[in-house]
Amino acid sequence: MNNPEKAPALPDIKPQTEIAVLDRGSAFGMDLQFSMKDVCVAVGMQSTFVRKVCGKLDNFSASDVILLLDQDCYRETVVPRSKVLNYLRDITLRSDPDRVISSKNIDGFQLVHGNSIQKIREIEQNSVRCVVTSTPYWGLRIYKEPRFSLWADGEYCPYGHEQTPEGFLRHTTEVLSSLFDVLAEDGSIWWNVMDTFNTRTQIRSNAVEALRAMQGHDQRSWGDHECRRYSAGHSYLKDGEQCMIPALIAERASRIGFYVKTVITWAKTSTLPEPQGSRVSKNLEYVLHLTKTRTPLFNKEIYRTRPAALGGRNNGWETDKLSDVWTLPTSSGRDGHGAQFPIALPARCIGLTSNEGDLVLDPFVGAGNSGVAARALGRRFIGIDVCEEYLETANRKIAETQRLPDDNSTAQIAQQESSGRFL
Numbered sequence: 295m296n297n298p299e300k301a302p303a304l305p306d307i308k309p310q311t312e313i314a315v316l317d318r319g320s321a322f323g324m325d326l327q328f329s330m331k332d333v334c335v336a337v338g339m340q341s342t343f344v345r346k347v348c349g350k351l352d353n354f355s356a357s358d359v360i361l362l363l364d365q366d367c368y369r370e371t372v373v374p375r376s377k378v379l380n381y382l383r384d385i386t387l388r389s390d391p392d393r394v395i396s397s398k399n400i401d402g403f404q405l406v407h408g409n410s411i412q413k414i415r416e417i418e419q420n421s422v423r424c425v426v427t428s429t430p431y432w433g434l435r436i437y438k439e440p441r442f443s444l445w446a447d448g449e450y451c452p453y454g455h456e457q458t459p460e461g462f463l464r465h466t467t468e469v470l471s472s473l474f475d476v477l478a479e480d481g482s483i484w485w486n487v488m489d490t491f492n493t494r495t496q497i498r499s500n501a502v503e504a505l506r507a508m509q510g511h512d513q514r515s516w517g518d519h520e521c522r523r524y525s526a527g528h529s530y531l532k533d534g535e536q537c538m539i540p541a542l543i544a545e546r547a548s549r550i551g552f553y554v555k556t557v558i559t560w561a562k563t564s565t566l567p568e569p570q571g572s573r574v575s576k577n578l579e580y581v582l583h584l585t586k587t588r589t590p591l592f593n594k595e596i597y598r599t600r601p602a603a604l605g606g607r608n609n610g611w612e613t614d615k616l617s618d619v620w621t622l623p624t625s626s627g628r629d630g631h632g633a634q635f636p637i638a639l640p641a642r643c644i645g646l647t648s649n650e651g652d653l654v655l656d657p658f659v660g661a662g663n664s665g666v667a668a669r670a671l672g673r674r675f676i677g678i679d680v681c682e683e684y685l686e687t688a689n690r691k692i693a694e695t696q697r698l699p700d701d702n703s704t705a706q707i708a709q710q711e712s713s714g715r716f717l
């Protein structure tokens with residue numbers, strides 16, 4: 295039995311695709327009925343299409359599910375095809391979560407220590423107006439307290455340390471699926487994620503370490519590193535290729551019921567040099583805007599009325615039009631956390647898609663920049679992280695944050711910005 299408290303050493307990442315096929319015979323011994331909601335998530339189809347295939351049913355047998363898995367349009371979501379029936383059996387038999395984190399008990403902000411995969415299921419349903427987060431990226435960073443999780447697909451690893459990009463996509467979809475339940479009907483999720491190149495590399499703690507290594511200052515040999523990523527053995531990705539993870543997350547989010555409103559490019563105003571001679575340097579990350587309805591709450595005017603440090607137009611870099619390219623600085627990475635986003639980024643997301651007093655959630659809160667943005671904008675906030683040290687930093691920063699007065703003037707905000715309070 296895996297014990298999440300006693301974490302094993304981080305395994306190397308070897309992206310070898312397993313050979314596995316669907317066992318159609320297993321449907322015969324399974325006499326459970328599955329709900330429409332669970333089936334739609336597991337097979338990545340809308341209820342209207344599921345009805346077209348199976349008829350007007352409310353509950354589905356294992357044979358109905360096999361019929362759906364055989365459709366040309368079937369695509370994997372939270373578990374691979376060979377495990378869909380067992381996954382449906384497990385979630386049908388598991389008890390409903392005890393939703394002990396209630397919106398009405400959160401006055402200012404609450405930081406929750408623990409694994410997001412479990413903690414999100416404790417939050418009251420439909421209570422969060424805006425989720426804004428930057429998750430671990432696949433195979434790129436080692437955080438201070440990597441927490442091993444047992445995922446629905448059976449893999450046991452910290453989030454971001456999956457053996458394949460598909461594992462990372464499945465786990466991301468599992469987290470997104472539990473967020474669907476806690477998000478308000480007109481709410482929004484903003485999902486900051488970067489792509490990974492399928493290369494052979496050492497995994498490091500932050501960008502500065504990576505830069506020092508590039509400059510020849512890391513004397514450790516390949517074998518001395520805590521964790522390495524290899525590139526061979528994937529069913530189609532070749533050595534050196536870009537994995538396309540952000541686009542694939544967007545596709546899976548759509549398949550489990552979200553509207554993909556926009557895939558935003560975050561164009562960074564500065565990035566580290568890259569040594570590769572056969573491709574252009576990477577200057578961007580992505581922010582996926584996902585919603586439950588076609589017309590979510592959306593306050594477009596904040597782009598013109600807020601200061602740049604709190605999500606307004608970044609003068610000199612951005613035009614008057616709020617577009618799908620956001621030119622924002624990178625974070626200074628102070629506070630001992632090596633993968634932070636700038637406060638302006640969550641502030642823009644929060645300002646656009648929530649009102650004062652609304653509840654904002656960051657399930658991977660790190661050093662707390664989304665919480666600082668939420669509090670400065672007068673929103674209530676929940677942040678979750680597995681690392682106590684990061685949460686201490688987040689707690690200090692959020693507690694020090696002053697809410698902007700309702701009648702704030704540009705001059706007042708400019709003064710606050712130059713004093714560094716929001717930087």
Ligand SMILES: C[S@@+](CC[C@H](N)C(=O)[O-])C[C@H]1O[C@@H](n2cnc3c(N)ncnc32)[C@H](O)[C@@H]1O
Binds near residue numbers: 430453661662678681
């Ligand atoms: C990219 S960082 C977030 C940084 C944050 N946006 C900031 O500006 O400081 C991802 C965070 O996810 C946390 N984390 C990783 N796995 C987790 C899990 N299963 N549950 C909760 N937090 C997790 C890490 O400790 C890390 O702080």
